[in-house]
Amino acid sequence: MSTVADPFAFLSPAAAEGAVLRTPMERNHRRAGAELEDRDGWRVADYPSNGDAPAWAADISHHGKIDVRGPHAEIDRLSAGLELGRASHVDGVWTLRLSPSHAVVLCPFSRVEQLRARIASESEAICATDMTCGWAGVMLGGERVRDVFMRSSSLDVRPRRFPAGTCMAGSVMRCGSIILNDDDRFWVLCGWEFGEYMWESLLDAGAMLGIIPVSATAVLRSEVAA
């Protein structure tokens, strides 16, 4: 057996060398005429910009995601005491507190391995798993983002109940999902295997509202900055 520092390194696409990394929605992007550009090994869809659309969706599956589990106190410490259902954004990294013993970290893909290692090194009781390709991601935005979401889920996303900087786990399009309100742009993370279904369903739900697909690079804060 080869000796590896991390027995679960095979979970992480960051360890790939020269391999083509694809999101589950790649065929949809191709059919929609999007260009696919290389970004840290990923083929990322590039759509013509259209800032005036009442609703839009971006495939953000390539964004880094880390699942963090451990004792309440450790998660408290790591998340700087984030309350349940709250999310913080610091230095391009989102931390979502989903339960007392469960948090999720979202970061640019280029930082995921380093960040995961750092979290794991904080405590032996912490289990930090690279879930970058465990969860496909769609970001929804635009003035009518809530109208699109309401056609996709029974979760209550009224501003009063789900303001910016909050997160929750629930069913979207009947798939278990994690939802983050990033300044009224909704991240929807679902199982990788549901990615294509989720993309098609969300676009269909927003069809009558004028939803359009947009580039992740145009809407992800970290990538816009880059």
Add this chain to the structure above:
Amino acid sequence: MAERRLAQRQGELIDRSQEVSFQWEGREVTGYAGDTIASALYAAGTRVFSRSFKYHRPRGLMCCSGQCPNCLVEVDGQPTVRACMTPVEQGMDVKHLNAWPSLQRDFLHLVGRLTPSFGMQVGFYYKTFIHPRRAWPLYEKILRNAAGLGKLDPEHRRTERFDKVHRHVDVLVIGGGEAGLEAAAEAAEQGRHVALVEEGLALGGQLAWGGPRSNGRLTALIERVNAAGVEILQPAYAGGVYEGLLVPVFQGRTMHRFRPAELVIATGSIEQPLVFGNNDLPGVMLASGARRLVNQFRLMPWEQAVVLTSSDEGLAAALDLADGGVNVLAVADSRRGADGSAIEDAGIEYLAGFQPWQAKGSKAVTGVVVTRDGEHRTLACDLLVMSGGSVGQTALVSQGGGGIRYDRDQRRYVPDSLPDGMRVVGAAAGSAAAAGAVPAQAPKTGCKQVVCFCEDVTTKDIALSLDEGFSSLELSKRYTTVTMGPCQGRMCHRNSGLVIADQLGLDPDSQRVGVTTSRPPHNPTSFSLLAARGYEPVKRTSTHHWHAEHGGKMLWAGDWKRPYDYGDGDSEVDAVHESLGLIDVSTLGKLIVRGPDAAAFLERLYPNRFGDMKLARVRYGIVCGDDGSIIDDGTVARLSEQEYYVTTTSSGAGGMEQWFTWWNAVWKMDCEIVNVTSTIAAFNLAGPNARTALSTLTDFDLSNEAFPYLGAGHAQIAGVPCLVLRIGFVGELGYELHLPAAAGEHLWEKLMEAGEPHAVKPFGLEPQRVLRLEKMHIIVGQDTNAESNPLEAGMPWIVKLDKESDWIGRYAIEWYKRRGNRLTLVGWEAQNGGVPIEGTQVVGADGQPAGRITSSRFSRRLGKAIGIAWLPVEQSEEGTAIRISDPKGSTIPATVTHKAFYDPDGERLRS
């Protein structure tokens, strides 16, 4: 059109400046914007709108509020549209339902004329069409053509989009009458998010149709509601109330699924018809219906009206109609002692104690006969206004889990107990004026006395059902179908109860008669709306499109789409045996078990032993339930002292995650469970050339010495980090590669390229099933069931009863061991070329069922049918001859075997 309208007045709904033309029965009709289809047609002289369900009697407008079935029409191909609730639109095509060849001349009305000699009374289907039995298909065809409300075009392809939206509000108010508007305004003024649903075209309920006196109050209320920011959905209706106060609200082509924190039922009350002879003739109208036509649509196409009533509502209606310009000849009030002075003051004859006997006329009302103590009076009229009082609209209360009780003071059912979060206001709560006297039963006549307008159920039908033993409202309902039509009992529930009370000698003014159960949908609702945008989550592996693009026949396998085969399953089997095959097994469940207690946790969860596993090794394991039955299987790889990688069956992935997590919580062990099924793609490269092909993509030492059977190792393959498990479900040298899903398609393509010199073939589910059967590998759930334990399933070697720790299923399996096996899972091979059907039975010597075939396939390589079966222990010895039943009536001879059919010693796997 214009000449049939009254002078313009505040409160009317029509916009006389805007004409709207549409088609009715192929001719053009013009109405005004704001008209309903019904009001525009009425203005144009239409009196017959439909034919009744069973007897095809002509029917005209009755309620004008969407409660009765009399104006159901087809609009632009959509049947059962309520004409009185649907606004006219330019160019719409409106047709009648349920008449042949035309609405005016409907031959099917002869059915009614034949009654009762033809036996068209209740239950006639069951009584008439059983002789001769062979003629039933013909009867059925005729009946299906004659019955029903409209026809669906089987060629119609839906082009419109229907939608569903999930809505959350603090308060949802159902009903936009006075009480509903009040409740909505009050809640919104407190800062709550309020939505109000109104079915009609105008807000205000009786304030809107009750005449100009209420206009000021209505205007103020609507201004208040708007100022408070109440969201108004109109026209829209609540289809029902479900558990947790889930309320589907249908508006246009959208279903809103409301989940309010508080539900306010303000559905008001419904005026009831009276039961008398010919009470369904066109021209017999509810008082509220006539008032709607006069006050909201400014129609007065009648010459002379007679009002029949048992309540003050009829008196109010008479005055309102007279005020609107209708010539009201007389009011027949079945009550004695009611105050009719206002009627007389208005110059209308007041007939106290007179009740209706029968309406005169054939296609329209020409008069009415009223009676009192044997005295008959015949009054000529072309409009008969009836009011049998009103009942509270409590159906939604019942559906939501509320209770109702009969209130003798109000003579109606009122809400009693309410579920949390529900409130009832206004007339629905019973707070409106009393319902008036319970109408006495009309004297018998030779005419039909219709109780249920939807289903054409008469007083005679109900009496007959009682005579035949259906001796309660619920039973009679099931036999006669009273209350089961589109109105869902709104027009007939009270009256059917009164008829039953009369027949059974019960006090009609009591709760003894009872109520029937109210069920959604509350209104006729299109299936398009219910289906709307469907959710059908589908799981796709990372190489899904590669399979589809390369001939994979994709089929549902649980929630997943998987390739059945790629067009030639036999050659795919051959490729694996002879050279190289590649299958996508990404659907396997995959769990990480990590932590100081990981080994101890697995020891408790499995009958196997895992604490003694060496690093970088894989072991097959089964998971048992508390009762010792096999619930899942898979492999466990030990990747470090405290870290295990567990695979489960594809269908068991979710269940096993829950099972693991549950027991971890129960035992409070120091380990974490992470489900990485989504994260990891998995491929099995199998065949004699697997090693050679894979070696071209990696530096990892794949030799048998360095990486033997049941080894686990980390390797970079074509640049992709992989966990390699040397296992073989399909019986050949094989490597199961586990890798990040995002790199799945990349590695798959590289593996296919590397296998090209070896004529690699992708293989699908079906070839895999043949291959695993040749090795006699079981599939949990197919070869096992809820009663299968590992001892009887031929896996005693997996059960470690000498483990120190307790483990799930141990107690039961120890008991099974003491008891001894009764059945055994064995292999069989058939001799005569027949291939038994899976699930078929093994026939014992006595001809009785003795076992069951769980798997069966023809193996081209072996040249015979092979399979797995459960057999009684006494018939399971190696070489025992058995017979397997065949659907053709014969049996297939077979022989029992305990060894794998192919490579029984596993030499190829270990090579």
